[in-house]
Amino acid sequence: xxxxxxxxxxxxxxxxxxxxxxxxxxxxxxxxxxxxxxxxxxxxxxxxxxxxxxxxxxxxxxxxxxxxxxxxxxxxxxxxxxxxxxxxxxxxxxxxxxxxxxxxxxxxxxxxxxxxxxxxxxxxxxxxxxxxxxxxxxxxxxxxxxxxxxxxxxxxxxxxxxxxxxxxxxxxxxxxxxxxxxxxxxxxxxxxxxxxxxxxxxxxxxxxxxxxxxxxxxxxxxxxxxxxxxxxxxxxxxxxxxxxxxxxxxxxxxxxxxxxxxxxxxxxxxxxxxxxxxxxxxxxxxxxxxxxxxxxxxxxxxxxxxxxxxxxxxxxxxxxxxxxxxxxxxxxxxxxxxxxxxxxxxxxxxxxxxxxxxxxxxxxxxxxxxxxxxxxxxxxxxxxxxxxxxxxxxxxxxxxxxxxxxxxxxxxxxxxxxxxxxxxxxxxxxxxxxxxxxxxxxxxxxxxxxxxxxxxxxxxxxxxxxxxxxxxxxxxxxxxxxxxxxxxxxxxxxxxxxxxxxxxxxxxxxxxxxxxxxxxxxxxxxxxxxxxxxxxxxxxxxxxxxxxxxxxxxxxxxxxxxxxxxxxxxxxxxxxxxxxxxxxxxxxxxxxxxxxxxxxxxxxxxxxxxxxxxxxxxxxxxxxxxxxxxxxxxxxxxxxxxxxxxxxxxxxxxxxxxxxxxxxxxxxxxxxxxxxxxxxxxxxxxx
Numbered sequence: 001x002x003x004x005x006x007x008x009x010x011x012x013x014x015x016x017x018x019x020x021x022x023x024x025x026x027x028x029x030x031x032x033x034x035x036x037x038x039x040x041x042x043x044x045x046x047x048x049x050x051x052x053x054x055x056x057x058x059x060x061x062x063x064x065x066x067x068x069x070x071x072x073x074x075x076x077x078x079x080x081x082x083x084x085x086x087x088x089x090x091x092x093x094x095x096x097x098x099x100x101x102x103x104x105x106x107x108x109x110x111x112x113x114x115x116x117x118x119x120x121x122x123x124x125x126x127x128x129x130x131x132x133x134x135x136x137x138x139x140x141x142x143x144x145x146x147x148x149x150x151x152x153x154x155x156x157x158x159x160x161x162x163x164x165x166x167x168x169x170x171x172x173x174x175x176x177x178x179x180x181x182x183x184x185x186x187x188x189x190x191x192x193x194x195x196x197x198x199x200x201x202x203x204x205x206x207x208x209x210x211x212x213x214x215x216x217x218x219x220x221x222x223x224x225x226x227x228x229x230x231x232x233x234x235x236x237x238x239x240x241x242x243x244x245x246x247x248x249x250x251x252x253x254x255x256x257x258x259x260x261x262x263x264x265x266x267x268x269x270x271x272x273x274x275x276x277x278x279x280x281x282x283x284x285x286x287x288x289x290x291x292x293x294x295x296x297x298x299x300x301x302x303x304x305x306x307x308x309x310x311x312x313x314x315x316x317x318x319x320x321x322x323x324x325x326x327x328x329x330x331x332x333x334x335x336x337x338x339x340x341x342x343x344x345x346x347x348x349x350x351x352x353x354x355x356x357x358x359x360x361x362x363x364x365x366x367x368x369x370x371x372x373x374x375x376x377x378x379x380x381x382x383x384x385x386x387x388x389x390x391x392x393x394x395x396x397x398x399x400x401x402x403x404x405x406x407x408x409x410x411x412x413x414x415x416x417x418x419x420x421x422x423x424x425x426x427x428x429x430x431x432x433x434x435x436x437x438x439x440x441x442x443x444x445x446x447x448x449x450x451x452x453x454x455x456x457x458x459x460x461x462x463x464x465x466x467x468x469x470x471x472x473x474x475x476x477x478x479x480x481x482x483x484x485x486x487x488x489x490x491x492x493x494x495x496x497x498x499x500x501x502x503x504x505x506x507x508x509x510x511x512x513x514x515x516x517x518x519x520x521x522x523x524x525x526x527x528x529x530x531x532x533x534x535x536x537x538x539x540x541x542x543x544x545x546x547x548x549x550x551x552x553x554x555x556x557x558x559x560x561x562x563x564x565x566x567x568x569x570x571x572x573x574x575x576x577x578x579x580x581x582x583x584x585x586x587x588x589x590x591x592x593x594x595x596x597x598x599x600x601x602x603x604x605x606x607x608x609x610x611x612x613x614x615x616x617x618x619x620x621x622x623x624x625x626x627x628x629x630x631x632x633x634x635x636x637x638x639x640x641x642x643x644x645x646x647x648x649x650x651x652x653x654x655x656x657x658x659x660x661x662x663x664x665x666x667x668x669x670x671x672x673x674x675x676x677x678x679x680x681x682x683x684x685x686x687x
Contacts, residue, residue, distance in 0.1 A: 006314035010640025013313045017619040023553035024623035041083055041091045042627055048079040051629040057652035058632050061414060066235055073241025074190060077107040081137055094292055098630055099303055100423045101296045104239040106190035107140055112289055114141030117195045120285045121211050121260040142186040144247060145197040149178025152436045157209045161198040165270050170259060172198055172214055172252045181247040188232035188245030192217050202270050213258040227252040238422025289431050290384040291362040294391035295355035297427055301395040302348045304420045306621040307636030308402035309341055314640045340405060342613050343574060344398045345620055346567040351391045354539040358387050379459045382444035386532040389434040392427030399424050409635050414649050416633030442524035445531060449503045464492050465499060474593050481605055484541050487568040491534040493593045494583055498527035526579045540564050559616060566609045569602050
C-alpha cells in the first residue's frame with residue numbers, strides 16, 4: 001500500500017489507544033467464538049457477492065436503477081440463505097451483509113415475521129406442515145398486514161376473509177382500493193406465500209382481524225395465483241434491494257385449514273371460538289421485531305459514526321482552533337467535531353446495551369408465555385414500543401449529523417452515508433409510527449401511577465415512581481457528577497416529575513378523557529422519552545457491572561465508564577437533546593432538580609471526558625468490527641486512504657468509463673451541448 005499522508009495519519013491514530021479492540025469486539029458480539037463465526041460468514045458471502053475486493057466499485061453504485069437494485073437484493077438474499085443453511089448459523093437472520101435490518105432484502109420477512117407468525121399463531125398441525133417448508137426455503141413467505149389506507153390501526157384493516165360453509169373455504173377479498181395490501185417486503189415479486197391479515201367474516205358476524213395463510217405465487221413458475229394482482233411500489237428513500245409490494249385479492253379461495261388457529265378456531269360448521277387473550281397473543285410476533293430493531297439501528301448508527309470518525313481523523317482543514325498550528329489540522333482537533341462524534345458514539349453504545357437488556361425482557365416473556373403466563377406482556381409491550389421509538393429516531397438523526405460532519409464528501413453516495421441515512425429513515429414508520437408508540441408507552445406509565453394511587457403493586461421497571469420525594473433537589477457538587485448514582489438520580493427525578501405532571505394533567509382535568517389526552521399528548525410523550533432515557537442509562541451501567549474481569553483488557557471497564565459519563569452528562573446539557581430543558585425546569589411550586597451552577601459543573605465534566613476520549617475514538621469504532629465491504633464507503637475504509645479510494649471508485653463509474661471510450665466525451669455533449677455551441681445566432685445591428 002502506498003503510504004499516503006492519510007494512511008500515516010490513520011495508523012498513528014490507531015496506535016494512540018491502549019484499548020484492547022478485539023476484547024471490546026468480543027464483548028459487543030457475544031464472545032470470541034461468535035466473532036470468528038461472524039467474520040467467516042461475512043467473508044464468504046462478500047466473496048460470493050463480489051464485494052470483498054474493495055478496490056472495485058461496488059455494483060450498487062454502478063447499477064442503481066430499480067430493476068438492478070432488486071436483482072442485487074435477490075442475489076444477496078440467496079447468498080445469505082445458502083450460507084445459513086450450509087453452515088447452520090443465524091448471523092443473517094436479522095441483518096444483511098450491509099447491516100441493514102433484514103426486511104431491506106426480498107426475503108426479509110421470511111425469518112422475522114412469516115416464520116415467527118406461524119410459530120406463534122399456528123396450531124401444532126399447521127406448524128408441522130408449513131414451518132419445515134419455510135425453514136428449508138421450499139416456500140418463501142411475507143407478512144401482509146399493512147394496507148394502502150391502514151397502518152398502525154390494525155382494527156381498521158379492510159381486507160376480508162369470508163367463510164363459505166358450503167365449500168369449507170375462505171374467500172379472501174380486498175373490497176376497496178384502500179384495502180390493497182401495500183408495503184410488505186417481498187410482496188412484489190419474490191415470495192410464494194403470505195400470512196395475510198384479514199377480517200374474519202362468518203355469516204353476518206365480523207370477528208375482526210385474523211391471520212390467514214395465502215399462496216401468492218406458483219412455486220413452479222412464479223406467476224401470481226388466480227385472482228391476485230401484485231407488483232412493486234417503486235423506488236424508496238432506502239431499502240431499494242427489497243421489492244416492497246402491493247397485492248389485491250379478487251375473491252381468492254383458500255381452505256379453512258389455512259386460517260392460523262392456535263388462539264381462535266372456526267369449525268366446519270362455522271362455530272367460532274377464541275382464547276380470552278387471543279389479540280394479545282397474536283400481537284406477540286410484532287413485539288419480536290420491535291424488540292430487535294433497537295439493536296440493529298444502534299449498529300447502523302455505529303456504521304455511520306465509524307465512517308465519519310475515520311474521515312475526521314485524516315481530513316485536514318484550517319490551522320486548528322484559533323489558527324494555533326503551523327500546518328493544516330485534522331478536523332478532529334475541533335471541539336465541535338469530537339463533541340458531536342464522541343457524544344453520539346457514547347449514545348450508540350448506550351442504546352446497543354439497552355437493546356440487549358430489552359432482548360432479555362422479551363425472551364423472559366416468551367419463556368413465561370410458553371407456560372401460559374402472560375403477565376409480562378403489558379410491560380414488555382410498553383418497553384419495546386418506547387425503546388423502538390427512541391432508538392430509531394436518535395439513529396436516524398445521528399446518521400444525518402455524521403453526513404454533515406463529513407462536509408461535501410459526505411454528500412456523495414459513494415461515502416456510504418446516504419444509503420445508511422435512507423435505511424434508518426424508515427425506522428420511524430414501520431412496526432409502528434414512533435409518535436403512536438410513544439403514546440402506547442405513556443398510556444402504560446399512566447396506568448402504573450393509577451395502580452400506585454389505588455395501593456396496587458407496580459411492575460419493577462417503574463417502581464421508582466413510588467420511591468421519590470418530589471421536593472428533592474440534587475446536592476451533588478464537582479466530580480460527584482461522575483458517580484453513577486448521581487447521574488441516575490438526575491434521570492430518575494426528571495422522568496418522575498414528567499410522568500407525575502402528565503398524569504395529573506390528564507387524569508385530574510374536568511375535560512373528557514379523549515380531549516385531555518390530545519391536549520396533553522406532547523407532555524406525555526416527553527414523559528415517555530424521559531422514562532426510556534432512564535432505562536437506557538440504567539442498562540448501560542448494569543452491563544458494565546456485569547462484565548467479568550478480563551486480565552487481557554483491564555482498561556475496558558474504565559473506557560466504558562467514561563462513555564457512560566459522556567452519554568449521561570452530554571445528554572443533560574446538549575442543546576440538541578430533545579426536551580433538554582426538562583432536566584432543569586421547575587414543576588408546580590417545586591424547585592428545579594439541577595441549578596444553573598450545577599449545569600455549569602456538568603459542562604466542565606463533559607469537557608473533561610472529551611479531552612480524555614479522543615485517543616480512543618478509532619478503537620471505539622473499530623470495535624464494531626465492520627468490514628470495508630459492509631460499510632461500502634470510499635471515505636470510511638479501514639486504511640484511511642480516503643482520496644485515493646474516492647478517485648479509484650469515481651473513475652470506475654459507468655458515466656466516466658463510457659466517456660473514456662469516446663475520447664472523454666459524453667454522448668450528452670453531442671446531443672445537447674454541441675448544438676448550443678454551434679447554432680447560428682443572427683445579430684441585428686443597432687440603428
